[in-house]
Amino acid sequence: MGKLLALALVGIVGALIGERTVSLRNRFCTSREVIPKRLPNCHLVKGIEFGSEDIEILPNGLAFVSSGLKYPGLKSFAPGKRGEILLMDLNEKNPRPTELRISRGFDLASFNPHGISTFIGEDDVVYLFVVNHPQSKSTVELFQFVEEDNSLVHLKTIRHELLQSVNNIVALSPDSFYATNDHYFTHFFMMLLEMLLGLPWSNVVYYSPKEVKEVAKGFYFANGINISPSGQYIYVADFLGHNIHVFEKHANLSLTPVKVLQFDTHIDNIVVDPYTGDLWLGCIPGGLFFFYDPEKPPGSEVFRIQDIHSEKPIVTQVYVDDGSVIQASSVAAVHTNKLFIGTIFHRALFCDL
Numbered sequence: 001m002g003k004l005l006a007l008a009l010v011g012i013v014g015a016l017i018g019e020r021t022v023s024l025r026n027r028f029c030t031s032r033e034v035i036p037k038r039l040p041n042c043h044l045v046k047g048i049e050f051g052s053e054d055i056e057i058l059p060n061g062l063a064f065v066s067s068g069l070k071y072p073g074l075k076s077f078a079p080g081k082r083g084e085i086l087l088m089d090l091n092e093k094n095p096r097p098t099e100l101r102i103s104r105g106f107d108l109a110s111f112n113p114h115g116i117s118t119f120i121g122e123d124d125v126v127y128l129f130v131v132n133h134p135q136s137k138s139t140v141e142l143f144q145f146v147e148e149d150n151s152l153v154h155l156k157t158i159r160h161e162l163l164q165s166v167n168n169i170v171a172l173s174p175d176s177f178y179a180t181n182d183h184y185f186t187h188f189f190m191m192l193l194e195m196l197l198g199l200p201w202s203n204v205v206y207y208s209p210k211e212v213k214e215v216a217k218g219f220y221f222a223n224g225i226n227i228s229p230s231g232q233y234i235y236v237a238d239f240l241g242h243n244i245h246v247f248e249k250h251a252n253l254s255l256t257p258v259k260v261l262q263f264d265t266h267i268d269n270i271v272v273d274p275y276t277g278d279l280w281l282g283c284i285p286g287g288l289f290f291f292y293d294p295e296k297p298p299g300s301e302v303f304r305i306q307d308i309h310s311e312k313p314i315v316t317q318v319y320v321d322d323g324s325v326i327q328a329s330s331v332a333a334v335h336t337n338k339l340f341i342g343t344i345f346h347r348a349l350f351c352d353l
């Protein structure tokens with residue numbers, strides 16, 4: 001009887017491990033082959049060499065780029081270099097990035113910018129929210145952009161126990177936002193374990209100085225987040241779930257699920273076209289890049305979703321690269337007929353659409 005029980009246990013554990021391995025392989029690798037699909041006029045942006053993880057373009061064509069992300073397990077081509085926010089004027093014929101100067105008093109040496117979001121307030125004041133990871137922690141930095149001298153005035157650092165592992169944010173006002181937490185744990189080993197166990201524990205949190213609350217949960221790795229032009233819907237990318245979640249946003253700031261669009265790629269950031277409401281997704285096809293292999297660098301992929309709220313949203317694969325041009329694209333932002341593709345730790349590509 002003892003032997004039988006032991007055998008049964010071995011069987012159950014074996015089955016569990018087998019199931020885990022299959023589901024993990026599905027989560028970390030996508031099944032499709034990465035077949036390049038190019039756009040007609042693309043060039044690499046000079047001056048962006050160490051990442052362009054997130055890009056936000058103002059309606060007037062000024063683009064903010066967060067560069068130099070260091071994150072546990074991620075490749076960096078300049079591990080000793082601090083992060084920076086770059087500005088590009090997309091109205092120029094040959095836009096070049098310039099680093100935005102940050103006001104005194106801000107700890108620049110440990111600046112490690114990740115997701116960014118802008119909000120245009122009264123009198124056209126531009127607020128820039130930046131997810132920051134100083135010393136591998138998570139904070140949200142609020143800046144005011146001063147166009148006259150290409151600088152950022154640091155207004156405040158936001159920390160909260162519910163903002164434990166922030167990946168991206170979408171600003172709702174000059175002092176409130178939704179943020180995705182990509183992990184439940186903050187310790188590197190526990191983060192790894194959490195991902196290996198494949199637990200859907202990451203979430204979306206609403207923050208304002210008056211109230212902080214969890215508004216959505218059950219993601220494997222909540223990543224990009226953005227809002228519809230009407231302000232009625234919130235979109236969340238689950239990087240390891242390979243999907244986009246659509247939520248309705250209520251007056252009390254709670255979110256209710258509307259639908260989920262499934263993909264076969266790792267979706268990072270979501271950019272919403274302010275005029276058409278289309279979603280632009282920066283994605284990483286194929287296997288995951290946590291173990292960087294220069295012989296087989298991670299690829300890049302861009303999707304566009306039109307009519308997301310209709311019965312039949314139109315999903316178009318716009319750009320694909322196998323890592324020979326740009327590696328690990330994380331964002332695709334549009335302005336007029338240009339597409340600006342950013343990457344987690346590599347370069348940036350500027351294309352005609």
Ligand SMILES: *[C@@H]1O[C@H](CO)[C@@H](O)[C@H](O)[C@H]1NC(C)=O
Pocket residue numbers: 250251252253254
């Ligand atoms: C928020 O508003 C929605 C929609 O009106 C409602 O269903 C929900 O119960 C409200 N939540 C709270 C916490 O009041």
